[in-house]
Each structure stands twice: as structure tokens, then as C-alpha cells.
Amino acid sequence: LYGARQGYRPSDLARLIYDDSLTPAEVNRKWKGEASNPKDDAPTDEQLQEEEDFFSKPKTFAHENEFADTDGPIYNDVELGQKWSNPDNLDALRQRFTMTSLRHDSAEND
Amino acid sequence: MAEPAQKLLRFKSHRNLAYRLVLATLTGRAIHISQIRPSSPTEPGLAPHEISLLRLLEAITNGSQMAISYTGTTLIYKPGLITGGVSGIGANGGVVKHELPATCTRGISYFLLPLCLLAPFSKAPINVLFTGAGVITAATQTGDMSADSVRTAVLPLYARFGISNNIELRILRRSSAGANGKGGLGEVQLLFPHQVRLPKTVHILNPGNVKKIRGIAYCTGVSASNNARMIDTARGILNSMAGDVYIFSDVSSAPSVPSQEQPDAKSRRKSGIGFGLSLVAESSTGSLYSSDVASPSSGGVTPEDIGRQCVYRLLESVSLGGCASLEAAPTMLILMAMGSEDVGRLQLSGEVVGSETVIELARDLRVLGASGWGFRQATSGPETDIVVSVVGKGVGNVGRKIT
Known part of the structure; x- marks a missing residue:
């Protein structure tokens, strides 16, 4: 259904931007049409591995700290x-x- | 006011903290922010610059309440009225003196941008003097723009909203980031005496073409030839693009403090040595694109590299299109959202609208009760340009409602 989706469509953005189940980084990628390949939906080996490790490894907020809290673009x-x-x-x-x-x-x- | 106690609006993480505090203050809603760097093993909770920003808010408002948890990972903020430089509250003779700690890693623009957003809605004129061991006027490795870029690329935008009288940003003493990117010793004064009831509704839909490029090369405590080398490299590329290129050079000595190791009167330690370049491209319709690069505090980068990087970033910013660059977009969008209950329009590059900063801002605004933004394809400019329609909230300036 979402096979060959174009990026940068205003209607997509209106839908994605207020979808709180997605992080801003995910919205950014989806809207640009970068996450259109189906393997993103299926759990990858890494994700499966992560699920197995669920009880042994505390989830980190690494991705939160990665996002630099600045106004300027990161070049x-x-x-x-x-x-x-x-x-x-x-x-x-x-x-x-x-x-x-x-x-x-x-x-x-x- | 005899309003019933409002529910706390809840946010998570330290992201967009500055804009969340600004929006909470402007809309008068109390907010609760949790999970502020909860998993950092060494520095959990609020960072020094964030505490400093809270202190600044306290100084320019009356009746703000804030509570920070033991670990600093949770913050409750109940905003008061923005009073500005009313004597007796935070100010002395109309001037609020704000000292930044030496542990501050953020450039002064981290404080200036939120302060400028609050200033038009203040009761009395805003006049804040930033001083202390943490004032970095140069651009920083943490991605903050320099004070020069705030003056030349952000403050002119306020004129579009009918806010233009006598706004001044004085860079009294320059400083680059000190050792390990921490602290400087600069001094900056912001005068914002133009307060309005509501910002004007804007319709900015034509990016125009870049007609002139201005820049400031600055160096503190290093040879002035660094400036000349940055300017030479930058002009080498820019001269073939635009006819009107002028880059100023500002040379100053490094600020110094009495040495801590030998506390006798003579020995002083220099702090905040470095150099950098700020470039601003102005289009025929008044759109501004800026870029900033400064030498890292660890050194080892030539002025030629700084000049080249800065030009490349400027070209990238221009090539993205839209009527506002990513640095300026939050300022413009917040002013539009705080305008009268009318639809304002702003054309932005797809990259800017889709950036995490702007997405986060859209969500925060919605949580704080603003209506959702509308998006449509732009009719002019690059294909990826988007026109964002923002309905103003009509909150405006509480202090100026009765005149």
C-alpha cells in the first residue's frame, strides 16, 4: 500500500506531524519517503535480538540524548x-x- | 485571577525545553516536564544552561513558580506575568543583570532567542545584561548561533511582525568558548523596548533571490590575520555568486580573569580564545539565511577551513529555499501562533518543516491549546516548499490589555 510513496507531500505531513506514536525523527524520515521499504515494518534481526534481551538490558534513552537540543541544523x-x-x-x-x-x-x- | 486551577500540561525529555518554557509563559499555562536526561550516568537532570534559563525567566517575570525534583529530572513551571525590567522585581534601574555560570556550554543565543520571544509581550521594556563566566558570544560546537547572527539574522524578523522600534543587541565584550567548550567571559546586552498588544499577522510567501551577503569575522585573543584569512576564503567562493558581498572584521583581545592557581594580583588567565565567521544572505523580499562556524576550543582548524565551511553551510541554507532558515523558523512560527486570531502564512522549505525542531514545536503548540497547522504545496519556489498556515491564538500581551 505504501510501496512507492513520494516524499514531501503536504497531506502526509498534516497526518504525520500530530501522530504522537511517532518520534519527530521518525516523522522526518517517513515524510521524506525514506522509510518506504517494507522491511522497516517487519522486525529485523536486531529488533528480535533486542526483544530477547528485554529483561536483561534496561532500555536506554540514547536516542533522546543524540538529538542535540539546538536551533541550528546539524550539518x-x-x-x-x-x-x-x-x-x-x-x-x-x-x-x-x-x-x-x-x-x-x-x-x-x- | 479567579480562574479555576488548570491541569498541568505534561511533557517529557529535555528536548525543546527552552521553547516549551517560552510557550508556557506566553500562554500562561503551567507545565510539568519529566524524564529530563533520566539515564545519563554522569549528568542526569537539568543542565547548567537550563537552570540558568529558568533563573532568567524568574528575573523577568513576576509570580513564576518552579519546582525541580531532587535529581533534576522533573520540573514543574507555573508562569507568572512577563514584567520585564520593572524595578524591585528582578531589575535594578530597568536593567536585569543575568550572570551565567562558568559551566555553561551553550552560546548566548540559547538565552537570547527565548528572551526575544518573550520581550514583545512584556509589560515594561526588556533590558537584560548578560555577564559572568559563561557568556559565549561566538558560535559553539553545541550548534548555537553567534550573537552576531542573532542580531543580523533573527532580530530583523521581528519587524515583519510590527515589532521594530529601537531593538538593540550590544555585544559589549566578545568571547569564544573556553576550555572544553565551557564558559567564556563575554558581555552582551539586549534592549527590547518595543512591546505590542499582538504581533501582526504575516503572509510571507515569496522567498525572492539573494541580493546581498553580509558577514562578520570575529576573533578574540588571536591574531587578526585569522579574520583576514577567513574573509579571503569566504569571498573567494561568494564573489562569484553574489555581487554585493561585505564581510566585516572584528578583532578583540581575549577576556581574562585572575588566575586561580596563583591568586596574586598580577597573574591573569585568558579565557575564550578563538575565532569564527557569521554570514547572512538577504533576499530581495527580506528573507534571511544565516550560517555560523567557530573554531573549536581544542583548536587545530585553520581559518580557511572555517571560512569554507561557513560558506558551504550558507549555500546549503539558501539552496533549501523557503522564506526562513531553520534557525529562524521557530521564532517566526511562535510569533505567528501568538498573533491575532487570523490565519498567517509562511513558506518554508520541506527540510525545515520536516525538521525535528519544527515538528516538536508543532506538537508542543497543540498541547498548549493552539490549533493545528495547515500545510499545502507552495506555488512558487522549489517543489518541496510548503506553505504553513498558522492560526493565531490571540493571547497577546496580558500586561497591555487595558491601556
């Missing part, structure tokens, strides 16, 4: 560096800047 500078040192990506972004055509032409003439 991966290595990925960003690769993305924006690529001239094609820079050229694609030029349309978001004013004077693009002028600048771009002059760059080509050089």
Missing part, C-alpha cells in the same frame, strides 16, 4: 564540502541569486 561538513565544491551545484544555485545572468556570462567570457 555534515564533509558532505557539504563535497556538494558545494562541485561547480555544477554552484551553477544550479546561481538562479537563487540576483545578478546571476550577468555574473554567469562574465564568468564564461573569462
Whole structure:
């Protein structure tokens, strides 16, 4: 049913954002359409293993502490560096800047 | 007030604590937060910066009550009226002096952003002087923006809501994060004398194109050539993108405290040494995108790297689209939610709307009685842009209801 779901659909977000059974991280992933493969629904080996360990291991709140309580985005500078040192990506972004055509032409003439 | 005692609204975990406290104060609802870092073996409960924020709230409000459990993992907060700088309550001559402890790991923006949200709804003008061994004006490794970015990328947003008179953020003494990212010795003063009954309803639907880029390179206690190197690298990339690029340079000496090892009068220890860059891109329609990078307190990063990272982050923020960056989105959404009972609209990037901060904020607002947000596809801008419709709560400023 949810096989080939597209991400970023406003109607999905309205449904997901107020669904308290999902953590914000899960909402984020589902809405982007990243969790659309069926194996996410079936318990993985790891989850089964975890269930077996249920009584021996206290559940940690590790995921809670992972989420840095900041306003700013958490950037991966290595990925960003690769993305924006690529001239094609820079050229694609030029349309978001004013004077693009002028600048771009002059760059080509050089 | 002769209202019946309201039920405590319950929240869990330390996430979004600052915004939860702000929302509780603005809506006047008492909240109960449990499970604040319950499983941390070394530092359970509230962190020093969170305690400090509670103290700040206490200083600028009248009649707030807070109770913290023994372990610090549970907090009950009953908000009072936001009085601001009324003498005799928390202020001295209209100025609230707030000292941050040396154990603080968060940048000053952690305190400034919530304070700015409360300020328009205050009874008297807000004038807070942040001082003490914990004031870090630079960006931090914990992800806080610098005080410069608050001034250039967040405070101008208030003008959109009709709040613009004489708002000032003075960076009196700069400081980077000290050893292990803890503490600085900076000094910052926020003057917020414009109080309103209700913020204006906004309809911000056109991201526009980036027309100018401004920045501030700052260094404390290190050579000014670091600034020049950051600026050189940043301009090297940005000059090909925008025509109007200007990056200021601010050089200051490191703040120092009397040394603790040798407490004679002469020896002083420098604190908060480092450098960093703050960049803001402004679009033709007034949308602001900012980025911040500062050197880690452990050192070992060249100014070129800082400059480059900062530019890349700025480009990423611009490429996401929308009319507000992730740093500014909570501020705008909260002001919209606290506006008059009318629908305000704001176009945001899909990445920003779907970010954990914004999702958490939407849920918190609903718990506090605000109506749900509406989402629809944006007609302009990138495909993933979403228009968020927020109905104001019409709570406004209790202190200014009768004029």
C-alpha cells in the first residue's frame, strides 16, 4: 500500500506531524519517503535480538540524548564540502541569486 | 485571577525545553516536564544552561513558580506575568543583570532567542545584561548561533511582525568558548523596548533571490590575520555568486580573569580564545539565511577551513529555499501562533518543516491549546516548499490589555 510513496507531500505531513506514536525523527524520515521499504515494518534481526534481551538490558534513552537540543541544523561538513565544491551545484544555485545572468556570462567570457 | 486551577500540561525529555518554557509563559499555562536526561550516568537532570534559563525567566517575570525534583529530572513551571525590567522585581534601574555560570556550554543565543520571544509581550521594556563566566558570544560546537547572527539574522524578523522600534543587541565584550567548550567571559546586552498588544499577522510567501551577503569575522585573543584569512576564503567562493558581498572584521583581545592557581594580583588567565565567521544572505523580499562556524576550543582548524565551511553551510541554507532558515523558523512560527486570531502564512522549505525542531514545536503548540497547522504545496519556489498556515491564538500581551 505504501510501496512507492513520494516524499514531501503536504497531506502526509498534516497526518504525520500530530501522530504522537511517532518520534519527530521518525516523522522526518517517513515524510521524506525514506522509510518506504517494507522491511522497516517487519522486525529485523536486531529488533528480535533486542526483544530477547528485554529483561536483561534496561532500555536506554540514547536516542533522546543524540538529538542535540539546538536551533541550528546539524550539518555534515564533509558532505557539504563535497556538494558545494562541485561547480555544477554552484551553477544550479546561481538562479537563487540576483545578478546571476550577468555574473554567469562574465564568468564564461573569462 | 479567579480562574479555576488548570491541569498541568505534561511533557517529557529535555528536548525543546527552552521553547516549551517560552510557550508556557506566553500562554500562561503551567507545565510539568519529566524524564529530563533520566539515564545519563554522569549528568542526569537539568543542565547548567537550563537552570540558568529558568533563573532568567524568574528575573523577568513576576509570580513564576518552579519546582525541580531532587535529581533534576522533573520540573514543574507555573508562569507568572512577563514584567520585564520593572524595578524591585528582578531589575535594578530597568536593567536585569543575568550572570551565567562558568559551566555553561551553550552560546548566548540559547538565552537570547527565548528572551526575544518573550520581550514583545512584556509589560515594561526588556533590558537584560548578560555577564559572568559563561557568556559565549561566538558560535559553539553545541550548534548555537553567534550573537552576531542573532542580531543580523533573527532580530530583523521581528519587524515583519510590527515589532521594530529601537531593538538593540550590544555585544559589549566578545568571547569564544573556553576550555572544553565551557564558559567564556563575554558581555552582551539586549534592549527590547518595543512591546505590542499582538504581533501582526504575516503572509510571507515569496522567498525572492539573494541580493546581498553580509558577514562578520570575529576573533578574540588571536591574531587578526585569522579574520583576514577567513574573509579571503569566504569571498573567494561568494564573489562569484553574489555581487554585493561585505564581510566585516572584528578583532578583540581575549577576556581574562585572575588566575586561580596563583591568586596574586598580577597573574591573569585568558579565557575564550578563538575565532569564527557569521554570514547572512538577504533576499530581495527580506528573507534571511544565516550560517555560523567557530573554531573549536581544542583548536587545530585553520581559518580557511572555517571560512569554507561557513560558506558551504550558507549555500546549503539558501539552496533549501523557503522564506526562513531553520534557525529562524521557530521564532517566526511562535510569533505567528501568538498573533491575532487570523490565519498567517509562511513558506518554508520541506527540510525545515520536516525538521525535528519544527515538528516538536508543532506538537508542543497543540498541547498548549493552539490549533493545528495547515500545510499545502507552495506555488512558487522549489517543489518541496510548503506553505504553513498558522492560526493565531490571540493571547497577546496580558500586561497591555487595558491601556
